[in-house]
Amino acid sequence: MNDRATTTLDQVARQAGVSPSTVSRILNGTAKVSDAKRARVEAAIAALNYRPNVMAQNLARGRSMTVGVVTQDIASPFYSESLKGIEAALADTGYAPLFVSGHWNEADEIERVALLVDRRVDGLIVLTGMLPDEILLETAERVPLVVTGRQLAAPRVFSLDIDHEAGAHTATLYLIGLGHRRIAHLAGVQGHPDARARLAGYRRALDDAGIAYDETLVVDAQFNEEGGVAAIEQLLERRTAFTAVFAANDQSATGARLALYRRGIAVPEQVSLVGFDDLPGSLYCTPPLTTVRQPAYQIGRTAALALLEMMDGKPAPELSLSVELVVRESACAYSQP
Amino acid sequence: MNDRATTTLDQVARQAGVSPSTVSRILNGTAKVSDAKRARVEAAIAALNYRPNVMAQNLARGRSMTVGVVTQDIASPFYSESLKGIEAALADTGYAPLFVSGHWNEADEIERVALLVDRRVDGLIVLTGMLPDEILLETAERVPLVVTGRQLAAPRVFSLDIDHEAGAHTATLYLIGLGHRRIAHLAGVQGHPDARARLAGYRRALDDAGIAYDETLVVDAQFNEEGGVAAIEQLLERRTAFTAVFAANDQSATGARLALYRRGIAVPEQVSLVGFDDLPGSLYCTPPLTTVRQPAYQIGRTAALALLEMMDGKPAPELSLSVELVVRESACAYSQP
DNA sequence: CTGTTAGCGCGTTCAG
């Protein structure tokens, strides 16, 4: 069946003339072993090129040494950064991440979570997504859980969210400070919690500045480049004047930038543009995009670190990450035409 | 220790009043079972909300139902697409991918591969990377292997490469056809096989057109945005005239585009730009980037499909993927200044 | 310090 030579712990024990438990002990440092036997065992291990079977260890220990991570799209420029942070935090801990994608689809996510639970992951990280809180709470009964992008208060849960409203408020206020009064907003997907929060921040900034909210300046947009293109086209068709655009995320900002380019509208000379997220690529847009930085890598790293604590039986730690405006070149002072 | 209720197969058997093997049988469809017992077992499964312990199944079956995937950077826009293809091909096959990053570092990769082998992955996919062929061949003795970005002829190995030389040749010829004669080349990383092949394609195109190779037009560049910026600056310092740039990958092309923007050099009016890869974002550059499309998603998908075949005991399939030039807006006909 | 004895939870003969 399996033609690949695979040495077992028993074989090592036999070769070294000791019992299997002794081998196990020196492998895990579980107990003191005489130097003589230790040497013999180590020699045997080397000679046989023995490597423990992790699956068997897992079964015996009742732990899989894996943590499940449900992201929405493994190729998303934003979430990938978080995955990277998770990967880094888990490196050399013995835990391996199991990444699965939920595709912003509740049914998919439920299935993936089940898959991970069946594989007996020792912990779970859910990056945003569409799962209802109840399912998450239910899942937390079976395994330590970390969720991002939402607040969830429960015993074995650590939730990690940033203040999208404040970020949007800052961005909009920045544009206002630059002299803009007609600020369009690409509002993301209807009903998405992040979108809702960012819109709220936008509105509050307008309020603060005594600028009336004009709904013809606000348009929904998918959270991707295509959505940005479509949104700008829609805005242009409406023939509402605007001198700045605040996009609910960098990908739609990038799409917006292209749509403006296509119409021969210069950024930032004619229209200022601000995004949200600060994707790695946003620094290399032309012009480099001014945006609200969301620490995606840190989010992932922090999530993983918190999960490690929880898997260790410790309580979920406290902390908060903040967003900040990164001023680059896609927005400038409004100048009378 | 473990406070989470976990039902076992034995409990289901007891509850249904049958033997564990019967439960196992109906779980795996291994043999015919009387409808009466089947119904009882299914009821018990539902009542107890039983889910098989995958770790235990794996140990018993001798298969982990996982495939290892070593990528270089989990957040790389190029490789992420391949991961996505792998994920899609593996969906609903029962196999779960285990993604690890090698960071373009031989030592890291060796360690990661060992980690995957220890976890008893049933198959392995290595996306490019720095591993010497010997190590790969050695690994292939233990597990079915698929490698991309290189040619490796061996029994249990499937290698999948695209013709970088041809792609670069096509791109360069395209620029020549547009009337360009002074075509700079951002040559990627010294010694990288892809970089070498792409440079060769560039040179062959020049030869074909009877244009002398001018080494002052060629400059090394990291395969990222920063590398593109640096390369353009270096080129500009050399004060060699050029009317077009062929970058060895899209990320460096994007960096180049920004560097040109900074110097007030218009793309494509003053300098034409062509990249390589066709990253998802390249469609949304301003201007949209003309580039050589490398089917990253397909590569991943094909790799996974081939691996599935091999894990099934079938021989490695044959096939080849091709590159194609995607003409967009970053390059145009050369016009006398 | 060390060997022996039991499992971990399930798949798979092997007899019935």
Add this chain to the structure above:
DNA sequence: CTGAACGCGCTAACAG
């Protein structure tokens, strides 16, 4: 068609 017995490879008491 079904159950009993054994084994996957390793860890974890339990005696010595």
